[in-house]
Amino acid sequence: MSVIDETHDPRRESWVTSAKGHAEFPIQNLPFGVFSPSRGAPRGGVAIGDEIFDLRAGLEAGLFSGDAARAAEAAAGATLNPLMALSSGPRQALRKRLSALLFADNPERARIEALSAQLLHNASDCTMHLPAAIGSYTDFFAGIHHARNGGMRRDPNNPLSPNYKYVPVAYHSRASSVRPSGVAIRRPNGQRKLPSEDAPSYGPCRKLDYELELAIWVGPGNALGEPIPIARAGDHLFGLGLFNDWSARDIQQWESQPLGPFLGKNFGSTVSPWIVTTEALAPFRVPQPARPAGDPRPLSHLWDETDQREGAFDIALEALLMTEGLGAKGLPPHRMSASNTTDLYWTVAQMIAHHSCNGCNLAAGDLFGSGTISGPTTAGYGSLMELSNDGTREITLASGETRTFVEDGDEVIFRAHCRKAGCAPIGFGECRARII
Amino acid sequence: MSVIDETHDPRRESWVTSAKGHAEFPIQNLPFGVFSPSRGAPRGGVAIGDEIFDLRAGLEAGLFSGDAARAAEAAAGATLNPLMALSSGPRQALRKRLSALLFADNPERARIEALSAQLLHNASDCTMHLPAAIGSYTDFFAGIHHARNGGMRRDPNNPLSPNYKYVPVAYHSRASSVRPSGVAIRRPNGQRKLPSEDAPSYGPCRKLDYELELAIWVGPGNALGEPIPIARAGDHLFGLGLFNDWSARDIQQWESQPLGPFLGKNFGSTVSPWIVTTEALAPFRVPQPARPAGDPRPLSHLWDETDQREGAFDIALEALLMTEGLGAKGLPPHRMSASNTTDLYWTVAQMIAHHSCNGCNLAAGDLFGSGTISGPTTAGYGSLMELSNDGTREITLASGETRTFVEDGDEVIFRAHCRKAGCAPIGFGECRARII
Numbered sequence: 001m002s003v004i005d006e007t008h009d010p011r012r013e014s015w016v017t018s019a020k021g022h023a024e025f026p027i028q029n030l031p032f033g034v035f036s037p038s039r040g041a042p043r044g045g046v047a048i049g050d051e052i053f054d055l056r057a058g059l060e061a062g063l064f065s066g067d068a069a070r071a072a073e074a075a076a077g078a079t080l081n082p083l084m085a086l087s088s089g090p091r092q093a094l095r096k097r098l099s100a101l102l103f104a105d106n107p108e109r110a111r112i113e114a115l116s117a118q119l120l121h122n123a124s125d126c127t128m129h130l131p132a133a134i135g136s137y138t139d140f141f142a143g144i145h146h147a148r149n150g151g152m153r154r155d156p157n158n159p160l161s162p163n164y165k166y167v168p169v170a171y172h173s174r175a176s177s178v179r180p181s182g183v184a185i186r187r188p189n190g191q192r193k194l195p196s197e198d199a200p201s202y203g204p205c206r207k208l209d210y211e212l213e214l215a216i217w218v219g220p221g222n223a224l225g226e227p228i229p230i231a232r233a234g235d236h237l238f239g240l241g242l243f244n245d246w247s248a249r250d251i252q253q254w255e256s257q258p259l260g261p262f263l264g265k266n267f268g269s270t271v272s273p274w275i276v277t278t279e280a281l282a283p284f285r286v287p288q289p290a291r292p293a294g295d296p297r298p299l300s301h302l303w304d305e306t307d308q309r310e311g312a313f314d315i316a317l318e319a320l321l322m323t324e325g326l327g328a329k330g331l332p333p334h335r336m337s338a339s340n341t342t343d344l345y346w347t348v349a350q351m352i353a354h355h356s357c358n359g360c361n362l363a364a365g366d367l368f369g370s371g372t373i374s375g376p377t378t379a380g381y382g383s384l385m386e387l388s389n390d391g392t393r394e395i396t397l398a399s400g401e402t403r404t405f406v407e408d409g410d411e412v413i414f415r416a417h418c419r420k421a422g423c424a425p426i427g428f429g430e431c432r433a434r435i436i
Numbered sequence: 437m438s439v440i441d442e443t444h445d446p447r448r449e450s451w452v453t454s455a456k457g458h459a460e461f462p463i464q465n466l467p468f469g470v471f472s473p474s475r476g477a478p479r480g481g482v483a484i485g486d487e488i489f490d491l492r493a494g495l496e497a498g499l500f501s502g503d504a505a506r507a508a509e510a511a512a513g514a515t516l517n518p519l520m521a522l523s524s525g526p527r528q529a530l531r532k533r534l535s536a537l538l539f540a541d542n543p544e545r546a547r548i549e550a551l552s553a554q555l556l557h558n559a560s561d562c563t564m565h566l567p568a569a570i571g572s573y574t575d576f577f578a579g580i581h582h583a584r585n586g587g588m589r590r591d592p593n594n595p596l597s598p599n600y601k602y603v604p605v606a607y608h609s610r611a612s613s614v615r616p617s618g619v620a621i622r623r624p625n626g627q628r629k630l631p632s633e634d635a636p637s638y639g640p641c642r643k644l645d646y647e648l649e650l651a652i653w654v655g656p657g658n659a660l661g662e663p664i665p666i667a668r669a670g671d672h673l674f675g676l677g678l679f680n681d682w683s684a685r686d687i688q689q690w691e692s693q694p695l696g697p698f699l700g701k702n703f704g705s706t707v708s709p710w711i712v713t714t715e716a717l718a719p720f721r722v723p724q725p726a727r728p729a730g731d732p733r734p735l736s737h738l739w740d741e742t743d744q745r746e747g748a749f750d751i752a753l754e755a756l757l758m759t760e761g762l763g764a765k766g767l768p769p770h771r772m773s774a775s776n777t778t779d780l781y782w783t784v785a786q787m788i789a790h791h792s793c794n795g796c797n798l799a800a801g802d803l804f805g806s807g808t809i810s811g812p813t814t815a816g817y818g819s820l821m822e823l824s825n826d827g828t829r830e831i832t833l834a835s836g837e838t839r840t841f842v843e844d845g846d847e848v849i850f851r852a853h854c855r856k857a858g859c860a861p862i863g864f865g866e867c868r869a870r871i872i
Contacts, residue, residue, distance in 0.1 A: 136612055141695060154694070161693040166636050167627055171695040172608040172702070176572055176797050177660055186661040188794035191603055191735060200602050202735045202793070224613055224704065225622040251794065257597040258590070259577060259607040260696020266608070267794040268660065299627060299638045357638070358624035358687065358703040361612050 004282050007099040010424040015104045015113055016120065018049030023417070024427030025049055030098050031239070031274035031429070032080055035126040042129050044075035044083065047274050047429065048102055051120040061115055063101060067093035079133045080275070084219050084238045085364035088279075095279050128182070128273035131241075132217065132365035134175040138355060139213075139245060139265070139369040141169040144345040146211075146372035149386045165295050168302070168346040168354040170368075173245075174266035178367065180273045181429075184436045187408060188267035190251035200254060207249035207391060207405045208435065210412045212319045212382035214341060214370035215241035215271045215431075216348055219278075221363035228356040230304040233349035234311065236362065239277040242317075242414045242431035243369045244270040249385055249405070271367070272414070272431035280426060284418040285310040288347050301357050302350050311347035315416050315428075316340055317373055319382060322411040325399035333413055334397045337382055339375040406435050440718050443535040446860040451540045451549055452556065455485030459853070460863030466534050467675070467710035467865070468516055471562040478565050480511035480519065483710050483865065484538055487556040497551055499537060503529035515569045516711070520655050520674045521800035524715075527674075531715050564618065564709035567677075568653065568801035570611040574791060575649075575681060575701070575805040577605040580781040582647075582808035585822045601731050604738070604782040604790040606804075609681075610702035614803065616709045617865075620872045623844060624703035626687035636690060643685035643827060643841045644871060646848045648755045648818030650777060651677035651707045651867075652784055652804035655714075660797040666740040669785035670747065672798065675713040678753075678850045678867035679805045680706040685821055685841070707803070708850070708867035716862060720854040721746040724783050737793055738786045747783035751852050751864075752776050753809055755818060758847040761835035769849055770833045773818055775811040842871050 006012070007028065013020055014027040025031065025047040035045045035052050045052040056076040058064060064072040071094035074082035083091070101112055112119070141147055144164070151159030163169065179185070187208055193200035219238035222228050228236055245265065252264025288308045297303065304311070317340060320333035346354075348368075356362055374382040381387045387395055388404040395403045406412065412435075416428040442448070443464065449456055450463040461467065461483040471481045471488050481488040492512040494500060500508040507530035510518035519527070537548055548555070577583055580600070587595030599605065615621070623644055629636035655674035658664050664672055681701065688700025724744045733739065740747070753776060756769035782790075784804075792798055810818040817823045823831055824840040831839045842848065848871075852864040 136610060139695075151694070163629075163636070163690055163693065166629075167691050169691065169695055170698055172610055172698065174572060174608055174796060176799060176802075177795075179660075186795055189663065190794045191737075193599075193602075199732065200599070200735065202737050205794075224615075227625065248794065254599055255603050255605065256694075256696075257599065258587070258692075258696070259575075259605055260692075260694070262606055262608065263790075263794045263796065266796045296635065299636065301627075301638050354627075354699070358626045358641075358684065358699040359613075359622055360610060360699065360702045363612060366612075 007095055008283050008423065010422065013104045014048060014102045015109055016049045016051055016102060018051060022049045023425065024429050026424050026426065027099060027102050028424040029276060029280050029426040030095060031276045031280065032075060032083065032131065033274045034078060034080060034129040034131050036129065037121045038125045042078040044077065044080055046098055047123065050123050052123050052126055053098065053102065054119055054121060057118045061118065064097060068097035079365065080131045081133055081365040084132060084217065087220060088235060092279055095277065128180050130178065130180050130271065131273060131275050134178055134367045135363045135365055137173050137175040137178060137367045138170050139173045139371065140351055141371040142344045142346040142351065143371045143373045143382065145343055145374040145376050146382060146386065149374060149381065153390060166299065168351050170355065171260045175367070177266055178269045178271055181270055181431045181433065184434045185246055185268040185270065186436055188248050188251065190248055190263050191254060192250035193254045194250065205248035205251055209247045209249050209384045209405055210319065211245040211247055211372040212317060212337065212339065212414055213243040213245050213372055215243035216351065216368035216370060217241065217275050218362050218366035219364055222356050222361055224361040225359040227359055228352055230302060230307060230349055230353040233352035236352050237278050237348050239275040240281065241275050242272040242416055242428050244412060244414060244431055244433065245369050246270065270431055270433040272429055274429045276426065276428055281313060281418065283423045284314050284420060286312050286314045286342065288312045289342055298350065302353055304349065307347055307349045311349050313341045314420065315418055317414065317416045320413040321403070322413060323397060323399060323401055324409050325401040326397060329399050331398050336387060337380050339373045339380040339382055341373060343373050343375055344370055408435050410435050443531055444719050444859065446858065449540045450484060450538045451545055452485045452487055452538060454487060458485045459861065460865050461485055462860050462862065463535060463538055464860040465712060465716050465862040466531060467712045467716065468511060468519065468567065469710045470514060470516060470565040470567050472565065473557045474561045478514040480513065480516055482534055483559065486559050488559050488562055489534065489538065490555055490557060493554045497554065500533060504533035515801065516567045517569055517801040520568060520653065523656060524671060527713070528715055531713065564616050566614065566616050566707065567709060567711050570614055570803045571799045571801055573609050573611040573614055573803045574606050575609045575807065576787055577807040578780045578782040578787065579807045579809045579818065581779055581810040581812050581816070582818060582822065585810060585817065589826060602735065604787050606791065607696045611803070613702055614705045614707055617706055617867045617869065620870045621682055621704040621706065622872055624684050624687065626684055626699050627690060628686035629690045630686065641684035641687055645683045645685050645820045645841055646755065647681040647683055647808040648753060648773065648775065648850055649679040649681050649808055650806035651679035652787065652806060653677065653711050654798050654802035655800055657799035658792055658797055661795040663795055664788055664792040666738060666743060666785055666789040669788040672788050673714050673784050675711040676717065677711050678708040678852055678864050680848060680850060680867055680869065681805050682706065706867055706869040708865055710865045712862065712864055717749060717854065719859045720750050720856060722748050722750045722778065724748045725778055734786065738789055740785065743783055743785045747785050749777045750856065751854055753850065753852045756849040757839070758849060759833060759835060759837055760845050761837040762833060765835050767834050772823060773816050775809045775816040775818055777809060779809050779811055780806055844871050846871050
């Protein structure tokens with residue numbers, strides 16, 4: 001687990017003016033991403049306030065040495081995979097050095113600030129890319145309220161499958177169609193059959209949904225055949241983002257037996273471009289919520305005392321919907337739900353240990369979805385399937401419009417923040433995409 | 437669809453002595469793979485008899501020009517992905533040129549044969565690699581006899597799920613753990629629970645199985661959001677190989693609800709190193725077997741007259757098992773089953789059209805498994821699950837040993853051949869791996 005150090009000190013301010021009290025990217029956050037400046041090739045950067053610190057420019061200016069330089073070089077290219085493959089030593093060294101460089105009371109401040117035209121880009125002038133070349137994308141199912149809500153439609157008496165409390169259930173999904181926040185998603189066509197229909201037909205999805213998930217970015221990988229022990233699984237987490245696992249419910253419902261979701265998911269997914277690192281998240285570690293009485297204790301390869309004590313995260317999540325009707329009336333996006341990562345039944349370390357427990361090889365830049373994170377009540381349901389009860393209950397927006405599923409032109413926006421007394425709040429930026 | 441031309445002429449012989457009448461790699465085959473010579477980096481090559489033609493050496497010797505040179509350059513590196521991304525024009529030009537270069541009656545023969553020390557490597561001195569960097573691996577379920585045999589355990593009255601005859605059912609599996617033929621596979625550990633047990637436990641797989649599948653290598657891809665029409669789907673097939681979708685049945689049975697197979701599959705898969713191209717397979721195209729009376733006609737996005745007429749392949753498959761007991765008695769591998777790709781319910785073009793019909797983007801070097809290809813009777817069952825009826829029926833080998841599932845030290849070997857009157861028979865080489 002990463003340590004809390006001076007980089008987290010809430011009194012610490014940056015000389016970058018927009019970073020002061022920034023709701024997402026104060027100096028305590030320092031998330032990594034890949035961006036293109038208005039003129040220039042994709043490269044690694046760090047969000048600071050409304051600016052992006054250009055790691056390539058920092059290297060060219062000779063601002064890094066030793067381990068920090070090694071990490072900055074690994075982060076300066078068109079993907080962060082080389083950075084993700086490094087152990088925590090160089091990553092922590094880079095974080096410390098970045099924090100020092102951007103610190104208002106930095107003794108080098110005058111020299112660094114004088115370079116700011118080279119080092120900093122206004123984020124609004126830049127294009128964000130996928131932060132990594134995603135080798136594999138695996139979607140977990142660790143949001144227990146979502147799993148229960150989905151299972152109610154299958155078997156109201158036993159909504160959770162018998163393995164749910166033993167196995168961090170997951171399936172492989174499609175890496176090639178993951179796109180960064182802001183890229184529009186096309187409503188998919190597909191084969192679908194409603195239970196009321198005699199035969200399937202092919203056409204546009206009639207139940208297009210979003211799923212509010214955490215994006216979990218894998219750091220150093222493991223060799224094929226060599227499981228990652230739960231006690232070391234945390235070392236294989238690079239950081240977190242937000243993930244929209246767009247779901248075509250009608251396609252999914254018809255295709256999923258017996259081998260699981262496929263075309264109902266792989267037409268496109270949206271990930272937030274900034275990765276909040278395990279180092280930045282250190283103050284927001286919390287104990288894994290106790291399992292309800294009667295729930296089985298996980299098998300020993302999924303059980304670690306330290307992980308139970310500090311392996312979960314306290315991250316407040318919200319899903320918002322922007323429609324043309326809301327825009328026409330000058331109204332803000334409609335808040336659909338709010339939940340928290342403490343609603344996950346399994347920790348990230350348990351997911352990593354499970355995924356590799358048969359020897360499956362993970363690699364730096366692999367992406368996990370957490371599974372839809374729903375709260376226990378309607379106010380926290382992280383998908384329209386749950387909010388509209390599979391289309392049977394209309395949701396009324398502030399504009400007077402109603403929704404059961406996503407309409408063309410709608411934009412879905414996820415946000416997330418960590419807040420804790422005695423800590424500077426940090427945010428994840430947005431994960432947003434419009435349906436066309 | 438590719439055409440039959442002089443490269444397929446059964447009277448054609450190569451000046452490479454071992455290629456004459458070669459059961460796998462006569463001059464009519466010319467499959468592509470990636471190999472390392474005993475001293476040298478990985479590069480593209482073409483199997484000819486017991487030799488490998490080195491495409492990089494051929495380029496250096498100036499043997500290619502125009503489209504053929506473009507294709508040879510794309511095939512000369514450490515992966516065939518660039519070759520796979522080309523359209524059929526350059527690929528056909530390269531095939532024609534290779535066939536001419538290796539042809540016994542080639543007017544350039546003296547000059548080419550004089551270069552043979554550079555151009556040819558003895559295959560037994562070379563190491564074979566994965567032929568491509570596999571972006572995504574998708575496993576279909578198109579072997580209807582296998583699907584029915586599996587479904588009998590769920591519901592003997594309705595062994596096929598309601599979607600089976602409408603949807604070429606598939607799921608995403610793991611690209612990172614696919615290994616070339618010859619690499620040993622470690623018996624996975626995992627969480628498993630037999631129906632007779634009260635709770636799951638973690639330990640070595642107790643029902644390790646193989647699955648006899650076709651490896652389907654995707655050629656040119658499509659852009660996200662742009663489905664590949666069935667009439668053009670054949671243009672997106674680069675070629676075929678053999679695939680062993682190793683399956684840990686006990687892990688799979690416990691984990692698969694509700695999202696499908698995961699750790700029961702992703703601990704390792706084995707693919708044959710040579711890709712038999714669509715061009716080489718042209719003479720072995722056959723009509724898609726007629727659907728039984730009463731089966732629904734596929735929806736129009738999966739239906740093409742030309743595909744029905746010539747979209748299937750006639751490829752004879754066999755699965756063999758080599759054990760220590762057989763080896764000790766000097767006995768050959770035991771033939772477990774023989775089946776044919778005509779046992780597939782869906783054509784490759786239907787798989788490609790289905791996979792992309794929602795806009796999912798395929799890429800050159802993506803790999804599909806066909807699904808286990810079982811024949812209609814026990815003699816053709818392509819997995820031990822079927823042959824042993826989930827472990828309840830022992831299979832006796834010529835050595836007197838018995839098997840229900842794969843034991844440590846066992847080696848599973850797949851072979852495949854195309855044979856047709858008036859054609860030179862061609863083979864796929866082997867897909868083999870030992871369990872350790």
